[in-house]
Amino acid sequence: FFFANDQRILFGSSHAEQRDCPPKPDPSKGYVWRLDPYDMYTARPDGSELRRLTSYGVYTAEGVVSPDGRKVVFTSLKDGDLDIYTMNVDGSDLRKLTSTPGYDGGPWWSPDGTKIVYRAWHPVGDSLVAYRELLAQRLVRPNKMELWLMNADGSDQHQITHLGGANFGPSWTPDGRRLIFSSNYKQPRSGNFDLFLVNLDGTGLEQVTTHESFDGFPMFSPDGRKLVWASNRHDAKPGETNLFIADWVP
Template sequence: MTPDSGETHLANVRQITFGGENAEAYFSHDDQWLTFQSTRDGRACDQQYVVRVDGTQLARVSNGEGKTTCGWFLPGDRRLFFASTHAAGAACPAKPDPSKGYVWGIDPYDIYTANRDGSDLKRLTNYGVYTAEGVLSPDGTRIVFTSLKDGDLDIYTMSVDGSDVRRLTTTPGYDGGPWWSPDGTKIVYRAWHYAPEDSAGLRQYRELLGQRMIRPNRMELFVMNADGSDQRQITRLGGANFGPSWTPDGRRIVFSSNHQNPRSRNFDLFAVNLDGTGLEQITRNPEFDGFPMFSHDGKRLVWASNRGADRAGDTNLFIAEWRP
């Protein structure tokens, strides 16, 4: 598959999945496998899968109950962790009331670990509220994640065995999507905070949160040190900016955004410096592009996209060689 016009950083674009909703694909440490979430096999909500980067040897990791999200390979690539709602019920969580407009459901995820074939499933957290979006630190010792466990959507870290939980963010409003820098010293994340004078906005946010929903139409990118210090805003683009990760050299952030038309569902991938300068557009397809991750060797980029879909709404995984 050839890249869209203007996608000069992407070469030899290849589609990995075909049909359904497939998203949040993240590389194993040896760059030979991906873990991702999918509604394949006629399922009404996501389960967690692994697949080789060439699209072969697809296998389900999660137990087929509830809904899953945000998988990641543990050191050695033999086990993974991911978030699942199955402890709250075998059925898919109820979808948000359409009368609320465009909202995301804050489902009761907790984080689990399992072998790559799905065996030996173990529960890592036990909060019974939204606890997901986990990413492993580069040294393999800690997990950063987002949780509602203290009443707001905040960012935490914990040891890989679930111990030593530390809260990093406390500002009222949404903080999520955390991702370690390649050297493990910083964390990038998405957030929307409310100024003291915007008491009505904060009240509406909390009312939705009480109904286990958020309205994700406004998000900007922030960065902080790995211990939560020096929190600072990177982007001021408007619209929804989310799914941040890092270039392999740790100097830039790659993310998805609809800031060019905030009322649109056309998201593209962009890159930006840590001080907010040097904004560069990576994808130019008139459909959704999101959840970017570089391979550990820095040679490839994987992401999810609606491009080339056989049916409206299909989201598939794509991989490309990266041209700096």
């Protein structure tokens, strides 16, 4: 993630804990995400002046810099569950924002820095037991997620979408009035994800893409004139993901 002045980048890396590329998850466990031991770093775009911000040795990633360039919001397993935290860009003033059992992740600042959107799944009963069993193996099954919203200090946490399936990768329209995200709610057992817009109160759902493949991780250019996202469309081999960019006409 680039800082506003393009002089530094923020990223997560597991290189301090494991030099080799991690193996793919065991297919017998179904579709799961690995939670490898990432930590947060900043560096110049050419890779120089590397600075380590966290040293937790567990999954700590999904970092985004605040619009004023002073804070980072990120996801970490540091306290035993997948929760959202903020810190200063030098790693100081760590604050935990979420604490409900389950997966809270993918946080993204609003354009004015006052709110954070994120994805969450808060299982109960047998589902919570199964979630924790996978978590102990450093795995998570991301097939049930909805969009949530909170203030930048962690207050007023509330659910936005109630679509079913996996709803994730949210970011904001440049005016801060709507969210764009990826969802497979129309075919929740499939890998057919499309991009959607939604108002902050969950109304006004609008489909943006209609391709029979994966479209995800959407983000607008700073001037709001372009939309960039990742997609499996036109893949040379199954599962190949590329970046796509399109003009945006509100």
